[in-house]
Amino acid sequence: MAVGVHIADVSHFIRPGNALDQESAKRGTTVYLCEKRIDMVPELLSSNLCSLRSNVDRLAFSCIWEMTPTADILKTRFAKSIINSKASLTYAEAQMKIDSTNIKRALTLSSPEVRFHMDSETHDPIDLQTKELKETNSMVEEFMLLANISVAQKIYEEFSEHALLRKHPAPPPSNYDILVKAAKSKGLEVKTDSAKALADSLDSAESPSFPYLNTLLRILATRCMMQAVYFCSGMDNDFHHYGLASPIYTHFTSPIRRYADIIVHRLLAVAIGADCTYPDLTDKHKLAELCNNLNYRHKMAQYAQRASVAFHTQLFFKNKGVVNEEAYILFVRKNAIVVLIPKYGLEGTVFFEEKDKPKPSLLYNDEIPSLAVEGITFCTFDKVKVNIMLDASNVQHQKIRMALVEPKITGHSVPGKAIQPSSNNEPEKKKKKKKKLGE
Known part of the structure; x- marks a missing residue:
């Protein structure tokens, strides 16, 4: 043909x-x-x-x-x-x-596209x-x-x-450390000897109880490239x-x-x-x-x-106010976790050491990798709930902030109730204005 x-x-x-x-x-x-x-x-x-x-x-x-x-x-x-x-x-x-x-053996990676x-x-x-x-x-x-x-x-x-x-x-072999450790924490083996070995490992890295795991592994693999x-x-x-x-x-x-x-x-x-x-x-x-x-x-x-x-x-989040969403941990740092919110393809960092809050007890383990905060342990790919809001305290450097909602850590988690901004009344104002113009 x-x-x-x-x-x-x-x-x-x-x-x-x-x-x-x-x-x-x-x-x-x-x-x-x-x-x-x-x-x-x-x-x-x-x-x-x-x-x-x-x-x-x-x-x-x-x-x-x-x-x-x-x-x-x-x-x-x-x-x-x-x-x-x-x-x-x-x-x-x-x-x-x-x-x-499929007509060839390319490495299929993943990256959230919004x-x-x-x-x-x-x-x-x-x-x-x-x-x-x-x-x-x-x-x-x-x-x-x-x-x-x-x-x-x-x-x-x-x-x-x-x-x-x-x-x-x-990539140099050391680039794959985070991917290999993350997979191992879920009982999976990822081989990185070649692109084909990596592709085969990712294709077989499935968990019936955690369907999104394969996507998360491919996202991590992308970061290694x-x-x-x-x-x-x-x-x-x-x-x-x-x-x-x-x-x-x-x-x-x-x-x-x-x-x-x-x-x-x-x-x-x-x-x-x-x-x-x-x-x-x-x-x-x-x-x-x-x-x-x-x-x-x-x-x-x-x-x-x-x-x-x-x-x-x-x-978008300026108009939404504070939003609570489920997220997965992509990376564990010494004083923070980096999470991905699948609904929005949005990535952000939840810090556990902040100026106006008491310093928590933190225990970082590079081998698993994991971070224990006040006795609660966070590992790569764990599911958490965070709130998302726009921090407009500095007008020239506005940024998206994320805070932990669940699991609850006294003094560091925030309430799960969403706060709607006053600008949510804007659509109603618009409707009234249109009606007036139509008259």
């Missing part, structure tokens, strides 16, 4: 050295904020000409495989193409049409929840990863000194991508939002005789300099996204 991944041909419109190319290279990536994005390329390209809309001809770059029914690759070919998509499907719609099939629902009038966040991932997400991701690997192999064959690749270094980076093949000799268990990898599938993919498209086009090369494309020093900027821009985009989520989270 034949399977194809078809990516918008952005490099057809963004030619080397023109003003659009220079600006895209500087930006490096699209920045995603809550309710807004800062595009790397103009909207005419990102939302129209380079968007594979249904029933419209669009230029594309295709990666096509001949596969066996068990997803073994028999042949790979690449081609510039014209795509006329028959349907634009959401993941939910696609889920009803196809079943997910989504805000905004008030259409005020643009304030009115609901916050974790993003639901369907099986079709995984299936599409698997084919995208395979396309990236196939393209990486091709451009390296043609440009051994000038291929733009992406590597993910293996190193940062993936772009590099020039002629300036490095370690190509391995640890997280994907692949000896070589690159980015090809998102040229609308990543400049690295545009360079990869140009290299691939030259490799198949669909375009001509140019001096900067085969200058490994300039490519290495470009990779440094792309890595920096990618990191800054991540920081901006996190800051945007943090800001909107503050707005």
Whole structure:
């Protein structure tokens, strides 16, 4: 059978050295904020000409495989193409049409991804929840990863000194200490000899009485990882991508939002005789300099996204008042516990040593790991109840605060009753105002 991944041909419109190319290279990536994005390329390209809309001809770059029914690759070919998509499907719609099939052995990790629902009038966040991932997400991701690997192999064959690749270094063994100890505390063994060993361990780390345990372990595993980076093949000799268990990898599938993919498209086009090369494309020093900027821009985009989520989270809880929620302990510190609230995908720290409170009796054990507070022991993955509130005592540095509700510790736990803010009357005021305007 034949399977194809078809990516918008952005490099057809963004030619080397023109003003659009220079600006895209500087930006490096699209920045995603809550309710807004800062595009790397103009909207005419990102939302129209380079968007594979249904029933419209669009230029594309295709990666096509001949596969066996068990997803073994028999042949790979690449081609510039014209795509006329028959349907634009959401993941939910696609889920009803196809079943997910894993075609490789990548390491599946987890990280809470939150989504805000905004008030259409005020643009304030009115609901916050974790993003639901369907099986079709995984299936599409698997084919995208395979396309990236196939393209990486091709451009390296043609440009051994000038291929733009992406590597993910293996973490030092000590990085896994917290994960191994946390799993052991629940009677589970996590092997970290290789990415495959880790993936197998995580897949088998199930607890019928604690279904969320596997997700927590994957979140911890994510924290153990190193940062993936772009590099020039002629300036490095370690190509391995640890997280994907692949000896070589690159980015090809998102040229609308990543400049690295545009360079990869140009290299691939030259490799198949669909375009001509140019001096900067085969200058490994300039490519290495470009990779440094792309890595920096990618990191800054991540920081901006996190800051945007943090800001909107503050707005959300400002309007909610004090909220009590169930949480799980992710990390145990010497004087605090770091918890994750699944309902919101929110992480925070509960401190047991504070200025205005008597100092409690604390006993920290690094081996389990655990923290005993006034005789009550907290271990990784224990369930607790916390309250969440916005601390606005410093207007310039507002932050989300968490305090322990359960288990109760005299002098350190807070009452479980939620306190609603006075601003909760705002919707009623709005209704009255609208009625007056309507009259």
